[in-house]
Amino acid sequence: MDPDDDWGVAVIATVGRQLKLRREAVGLRAAEFGAAIGYGEDLVYKIEGGKRIPRPEYLDRADEVLSAGGLLAAMKEDVKRVRYPKKVRDLAQMEAKAVEIGVYECNSISGLLQTPEHARVLFEAAQPPYSEDEVERMVAARMARQSVFDRDPAPSISFVLEEAPVRRPLGGTMVWRRQLERLVEVGRMRNVTLQVMPMHCETHSGLDGRIELLKFADGTAVGRSDGAFSNRPVSDLRQLRILELRYGTIRAQALPPRESLVLIEQLLGET
Structure with missing residues (x-):
């Protein structure tokens, strides 16, 4: 997240905290939870720590594995609003x-x-280079x-x-x-x-x-x-x-x- 995006940072931090509380409540370690939903342990920690924005499918799988009854999946709308840079x-x-x-x-x-392909080439040409996730996020924002x-x-x-x-x-x-x-x-x-x-x-x-x-x-x-x-x-x-x-x-x-x-x-x- 952009550090000056107070609202976005707060939303992602809250989502991460809820995911961690749910995971711990059912007694799953981060590595076990990651394996169950098809993601790495490192990404689980980053999302729970508010360092990464979870994709919609991540929240859907988390909702299923943690038996959250739709509460985690419902957060997709909040995450969607802050997915793009402020x-x-x-x-x-x-x-x-x-x-x-x-x-x-x-x-x-x-x-x-711009077409998505044109936008992606522009972002990939930037120096210092953006990460792949940053490129995809910015392309999605431009298309939106x-x-x-x-x-x-x-x-x-x-x-x-x-x-x-x-x-x-x-x-x-x-x-x-x-x-x-x-x-x-x-x-x-x-x-x-x-x-x-x-x-x-x-x-x-x-x-x-x-x-x-x-x-x-x-x-x-x-x-x-x-x-x-x-x-x-x-x-x-x-x-x-x-x-x-x-x-x-x-x-x-x-x-x-x-x-x-x-x-x-x-x-x-x-x-």
């Missing part, structure tokens, strides 16, 4: 409420548009955010992507091809506008980093930018105006949506 949960909650979402991405393809496309009524979403990341065959030909297919699929949605910033554009307002804008039904908004306000979320009207001006200028300089899709389809045809 900053991802916070962002996903805001995206789930937004009626308008605008994203400019400069160094990679937006997380809302994409439920925003399934909302009804659907929010209005606009993306501006730099041409270079779209052209980069990250993960090899098949991963790249599937990613291009995903861009075309999302770009054709009625509530989505997808644009590409061409490499021949000499300068534009997004050269200092990513921009996000989220607008809500009550008229409020939140924005964030790598190159402004220390990358902190801002809701002050003056600061929001600055981000909206930059994002609007970027959209005006990017290829129109139809031309952007044509470019992506051409790349797809070349793979």
